[in-house]
Amino acid sequence: MQRLIWLRHETKAFEQRCCLTPSACKELLELGHDVVVESSATRVYEDSEYSEVGCKIVETNSWVNAPLNAIIVGLKELEDANFPLSHRHIHFAHVFKNQHGFEKTLSRFVAGDGLLFDLEYLVNKDEKRIAAFGVWAGFAGAALGLDLWVHTQLGMNYNSRAPLLPYENQMHLINDVQDRLNKIISRPRVLIIGAKGRSGKGAVKFLRALGIEPTQWGSADTASEHPIEDILGYDILINCALIKEPRAPFLDLETIKKQRNLTVISDVGCDPNGPCNPLPIYKDCTTMDMPSIKILDDLHLTAIDHLPSLLPRESSEDFCSQLLPHFKEFLEGNIEDTPWDKALEVFYTKTHNIELDESIADEESSAKILM
Numbered sequence: 001m002q003r004l005i006w007l008r009h010e011t012k013a014f015e016q017r018c019c020l021t022p023s024a025c026k027e028l029l030e031l032g033h034d035v036v037v038e039s040s041a042t043r044v045y046e047d048s049e050y051s052e053v054g055c056k057i058v059e060t061n062s063w064v065n066a067p068l069n070a071i072i073v074g075l076k077e078l079e080d081a082n083f084p085l086s087h088r089h090i091h092f093a094h095v096f097k098n099q100h101g102f103e104k105t106l107s108r109f110v111a112g113d114g115l116l117f118d119l120e121y122l123v124n125k126d127e128k129r130i131a132a133f134g135v136w137a138g139f140a141g142a143a144l145g146l147d148l149w150v151h152t153q154l155g156m157n158y159n160s161r162a163p164l165l166p167y168e169n170q171m172h173l174i175n176d177v178q179d180r181l182n183k184i185i186s187r188p189r190v191l192i193i194g195a196k197g198r199s200g201k202g203a204v205k206f207l208r209a210l211g212i213e214p215t216q217w218g219s220a221d222t223a224s225e226h227p228i229e230d231i232l233g234y235d236i237l238i239n240c241a242l243i244k245e246p247r248a249p250f251l252d253l254e255t256i257k258k259q260r261n262l263t264v265i266s267d268v269g270c271d272p273n274g275p276c277n278p279l280p281i282y283k284d285c286t287t288m289d290m291p292s293i294k295i296l297d298d299l300h301l302t303a304i305d306h307l308p309s310l311l312p313r314e315s316s317e318d319f320c321s322q323l324l325p326h327f328k329e330f331l332e333g334n335i336e337d338t339p340w341d342k343a344l345e346v347f348y349t350k351t352h353n354i355e356l357d358e359s360i361a362d363e364e365s366s367a368k369i370l371m
Helices: 022-030 047-051 102-112 134-153 170-181 196-211 229-233 314-332 341-349 358-362 363-369
Strands: 004-007 033-039 055-056 068-071 088-091 113-120 190-193 216-219 238-239 264-267 293-296 299-302
Touching: 004 055, 022 033, 022 047, 022 314, 047 314, 102 113, 102 341, 113 341, 134 170, 134 190, 134 196, 134 238, 134 264, 170 238, 190 196, 196 216, 196 363, 314 341
Parallel strands: 004 033, 004 068, 033 055, 068 088, 088 113, 190 216, 190 238, 238 264, 264 299
Antiparallel strands: 293 299
16 A cells, blocks of 8 residues: 655754654665655755665655645644634644643644644553653753752853764763763762662763662652652752643752752653653753753752753664654554554544634634744
8 A cells, every 4th residue: 555655844943853763764665655855954864865776855844735645744832823724733732631732733723634643652562662762851950950960069150062963972072071071079878769770870870871860759759748848858859740631749849948968860751741751840941052941049850841852863873763664554544453553542532622723723724834
């Protein structure tokens, strides 16, 4: 069964990752599918790497006018706009936990009769995601958390390093942080919550590379009364917990005002606007342009929602290798009782009560012209 796959350019600032590598696209072409790739000056892979394997290169953001049978594949959420979404889309949409702007995004799918297969909700029978950037999110989150702590110890403003730029590979990141850590005699006490998951394992991997053995907490360790004051005894908290349902927070604004050693939080989970946020002590994610904020005068936080962007090539290759076997299954149309079926069920459940926004439907033509 021949399919039209449309790999779109990413519009999120500082995002160089891609969920389909040139070698993966070559495999899809060899299976008889058509692969169209939007030109991108920011993608970690050059346009030429795709054209050399046989992909057709088209203009940036031209997916808007792609044939309706095209499967639009991306990584991060779409830009905010007012036209309906009529294609099948595969990406991380960040809308199913009632995040900011979720109603408008879902109403665009309702208006255009499109479908969303959210990468976050492609899960197997054990409810584990089939493809994730978690290891690299935790790896980079631990790096930023430790580096932020080093900067505070040296009396330096971490935001002076902005914008944070991608590293060629993980050793470059390790060596960069190590150079600054060597200026300090002491080593911090580090707590990782969610240490047994993908992100937690990545955080552990980074810290051990620098000779730091963190305390590792799993779900049983956070089952006590909340907020958890024991967290205050650590110098750095790296939150890698995957929270799917609303619950009492690990820390709140009153708790962090108490006597503590804690001076740095790296929130890898990074869901400040969602109802499942276990750290309701900040309102907005930090960015590559401004990687840290002060919660209190002596408590700093970093919470970037696309941390693996700091290691774009390694994280893209890892993610694609996980996704590709399942994507081939999707292209064959065999989605019953698969992760794709589960993701589609979530989409239908979440859009069931979304009302059609007439302003979106009315502005379809003008919106596309603006794109």
